[in-house]
Amino acid sequence: MLEKILLLLSLSLSVAEGLCKPGVGEAYKVRFSIKTALGDQAYPWNKNEMFLFRAALAFAMRDFTNGEEFGVSDIHPCNETQRVSFWFVVTRPKTMDLVDKGTVEMAIKKSRNRINGAFLLTDKTLEFDGIYPTLAAPVSPDTPPWLIVFGVVMGAVSVGIIALLVYPLVQRKLKKNMDADDEDSDEETGVKTAENGANDGIYNSTFSDDERFTQM
Amino acid sequence: MRLVLPNPGLDLRIPRHEDLERMEKQEAADRPKWDNKAQYILTCVGFCIGLGNVWRFPYLCQSHGGGAFLIPYLILLVLEGMPLLLLEIAIGQRLRKGSVGVWRAISPYLTGVGIGSMLVSFMVALYYNTLIAWIMWYFFNSFQDPLPWTNCPLNENRTGFIPECQQSSTVDYYFYRVTLNASNSIADSGGLQWPIIICLLAAWTVVCICCIRGISTSGKAVYITAILPYIVLAIFLIRGLTLKGALSGIKFLFTPDVEELMNPTTWLDAGAQVFYAFGLAWGGLISFSSYNPVHNNCVQDSVILSVVTGLTSVYAATVTYSIIGFRATEKYDTCINENIRTLLNGFELPEDSITASNYNAALHHLNSSNPDTVFGLDIKTCDMQKLLSEGVEGTGLAFIVFTEAITKMPGSPAWSVLFFIMLLCLGLSTLFGNIEGVVVPLKDFNLFPQKWPHEILTGATCFVSFIICLLFAQPSGIYWLTLFDNFAGSVPLLTIGLFEMIAVVYIYGIDRFNEDIKFMVGRKPSIFWQITWRFISPLIVLVILVFYLVTQAQKQLNYLVWDINSETFPALTSIPYPSWIYAVIFLLAGVPSLVVPMYALCRLIFVSRCC
Numbered sequence: 170m171l172e173k174i175l176l177l178l179s180l181s182l183s184v185a186e187g188l189c190k191p192g193v194g195e196a197y198k199v200r201f202s203i204k205t206a207l208g209d210q211a212y213p214w215n216k217n218e219m220f221l222f223r224a225a226l227a228f229a230m231r232d233f234t235n236g237e238e239f240g241v242s243d244i245h246p247c248n249e250t251q252r253v254s255f256w257f258v259v260t261r262p263k264t265m266d267l268v269d270k271g272t273v274e275m276a277i278k279k280s281r282n283r284i285n286g287a288f289l290l291t292d293k294t295l296e297f298d299g300i301y302p303t304l305a306a307p308v309s310p311d312t313p314p315w316l317i318v319f320g321v322v323m324g325a326v327s328v329g330i331i332a333l334l335v336y337p338l339v340q341r342k343l344k345k346n347m348d349a350d351d352e353d354s355d356e357e358t359g360v361k362t363a364e365n366g367a368n369d370g371i372y373n374s375t376f377s378d379d380e381r382f383t384q385m
Numbered sequence: 386m387r388l389v390l391p392n393p394g395l396d397l398r399i400p401r402h403e404d405l406e407r408m409e410k411q412e413a414a415d416r417p418k419w420d421n422k423a424q425y426i427l428t429c430v431g432f433c434i435g436l437g438n439v440w441r442f443p444y445l446c447q448s449h450g451g452g453a454f455l456i457p458y459l460i461l462l463v464l465e466g467m468p469l470l471l472l473e474i475a476i477g478q479r480l481r482k483g484s485v486g487v488w489r490a491i492s493p494y495l496t497g498v499g500i501g502s503m504l505v506s507f508m509v510a511l512y513y514n515t516l517i518a519w520i521m522w523y524f525f526n527s528f529q530d531p532l533p534w535t536n537c538p539l540n541e542n543r544t545g546f547i548p549e550c551q552q553s554s555t556v557d558y559y560f561y562r563v564t565l566n567a568s569n570s571i572a573d574s575g576g577l578q579w580p581i582i583i584c585l586l587a588a589w590t591v592v593c594i595c596c597i598r599g600i601s602t603s604g605k606a607v608y609i610t611a612i613l614p615y616i617v618l619a620i621f622l623i624r625g626l627t628l629k630g631a632l633s634g635i636k637f638l639f640t641p642d643v644e645e646l647m648n649p650t651t652w653l654d655a656g657a658q659v660f661y662a663f664g665l666a667w668g669g670l671i672s673f674s675s676y677n678p679v680h681n682n683c684v685q686d687s688v689i690l691s692v693v694t695g696l697t698s699v700y701a702a703t704v705t706y707s708i709i710g711f712r713a714t715e716k717y718d719t720c721i722n723e724n725i726r727t728l729l730n731g732f733e734l735p736e737d738s739i740t741a742s743n744y745n746a747a748l749h750h751l752n753s754s755n756p757d758t759v760f761g762l763d764i765k766t767c768d769m770q771k772l773l774s775e776g777v778e779g780t781g782l783a784f785i786v787f788t789e790a791i792t793k794m795p796g797s798p799a800w801s802v803l804f805f806i807m808l809l810c811l812g813l814s815t816l817f818g819n820i821e822g823v824v825v826p827l828k829d830f831n832l833f834p835q836k837w838p839h840e841i842l843t844g845a846t847c848f849v850s851f852i853i854c855l856l857f858a859q860p861s862g863i864y865w866l867t868l869f870d871n872f873a874g875s876v877p878l879l880t881i882g883l884f885e886m887i888a889v890v891y892i893y894g895i896d897r898f899n900e901d902i903k904f905m906v907g908r909k910p911s912i913f914w915q916i917t918w919r920f921i922s923p924l925i926v927l928v929i930l931v932f933y934l935v936t937q938a939q940k941q942l943n944y945l946v947w948d949i950n951s952e953t954f955p956a957l958t959s960i961p962y963p964s965w966i967y968a969v970i971f972l973l974a975g976v977p978s979l980v981v982p983m984y985a986l987c988r989l990i991f992v993s994r995c996c
Contacts, residue, residue, distance in 0.1 A: 204736040250733035301544040315525035326590050333597055
């Protein structure tokens, strides 16, 4: 009895090892960059972390296939390197059939965030070779902000132009009302002649023409 | 006996010294004047300090031997810039007219000089304000976090970015595609870009309101536009110096290479830069100086202006290169980290085995043991020198290099807003001088009825310019702008500057000019000014002009385009201009230069025939 169990176990192990061949078939390569992501707080890679990975992937398969009872033993890693990268294949529970690449890919894509979260990593530091992360669409507000600033600037400038054009007209009106009393203007000329003394009156430059010659 | 060409009737055309004294006492209200001396100095400083100080001078400095470039720059500043500056300021202050009025008063045959100045000012104003429009677009878009040029837009199935953006860079894509929608060639004009149109509208409206009453409005605006850039540069200097890699940029800028001084192009570029930086021959300085009181010390003003311009150029260059150094260091670090990642992944080594410090040794070791694998990994060489010298001139500096550097700084929207406000102020203050150089000659020509107030004249000029500027709102707009920049703002200015010097020294008469300055300032100008006015400055300008024409005539006219389908993408491709461009170039460069002799000739023929 014991021998039969041992035989079955070793058979399954050898089959599994035979299943996981890097680069061929339904195998995927995964790469961890823990030190890049966490720096000083990086955890060391060991068998426990590998167990977590297999568990997370089994969860992803279960979630995608809606309940098919994948277990930790259905995820078979191989060729682990010091880089912390390895290949893995997924087999169906109970049978030893390999799950095809497409299904694995879609399962991983669906639960990518959960897998990343389990390891405190991101899409860039936990890479699956060949599975491209779906990028988040940038947030675009309803009114582009530049239109708002443009509106503010143009509004201010238009108000300024109108103010500049209207202001002298208003001033002229006020002056007309004030010019009703002639005493002020008489006093001014009186003062001016007293100052000029020797000169006869104010030199009116309108009468000295700048262009003596007829122009072309 | 000095060499002076016969100029009959000069005394009748210009006010005598006694007239000037009388006008000064009476304070004739028909001519505008400055509220105070500070306004005048700030306006002139703002006019001289423009976008070229930020994005042309630092590039010239670095590419022509770093710190050693300051030697030809300062020498030519003193020998070429300062004398011409004093010439324009003094003649404006003496004859109390705009550029056309001044030259017409000296001799009616010389009115062509004024017309040329006006045409050049007008054409430069057109493309300069388009630059302002682009700066405004970036300014409007800086009020969001993250900045829109930080990330590429996603493609349809959201797995990656748009290929055009992926292959070039986010800032390149934002500038050439989102902002300009650049076409493949100058002939390819498909429709108008409406974001550019409304930014042009904003730009021309702002210019209009600032210049609407001449110097009574622009004189107030310069308090902000002339002072703010200095404050922002100081803020950027402090920020820049605290960033990693800033000092490598400054070192790169100022490392002297004395051998460059032997190269004649260094001296030519220095001379040309001094000439353009001072805003000479545009007519704006003459106009501004004509509003000065008669006894204003113009000699002192020209020295102050030269010193301020020179110092500001060096100051702006330091700030620019500290930011460039930061960006280059960031890119270099990213490049090295990428390579380290590729090596680690390719050789399956543990993460910390290769760091930035042992990268070179590790690469060498791996290359010697497994050269084929290393070759297959396609490691890119990270060249710090190349990163420091890429795209650091012209629009490339502001819209590509600087915007990229800003995205890497914490608090990017604030820095972006500050940077583009600074560029706006720099550009606007130069534009005030330009508009002055266009509107005042139009007034002098009496083309419009005298009753029309200054406001309507400025408004009409701005409106017409806006309509013509729609040429730059096309997808091929950037190529038209480069064309204008290269041809409208180069040869005509040198020609007109040369004619100005000849006119004042040999037609107006250097003796008379000396007497005028003695009357205005109290002292006859020293021997330095005499020698530079009579021989050195005209000679320098003539040499630069001749060399420029010779080099331009020899090479085939090419221009750079943004072409997705070309092999050199993402670098710009160089293609030749279509043949009809030569007609446009003649219009831009030839007409303002030739209007001087043509006008004199026409007047000679027609007036002498009829009278």
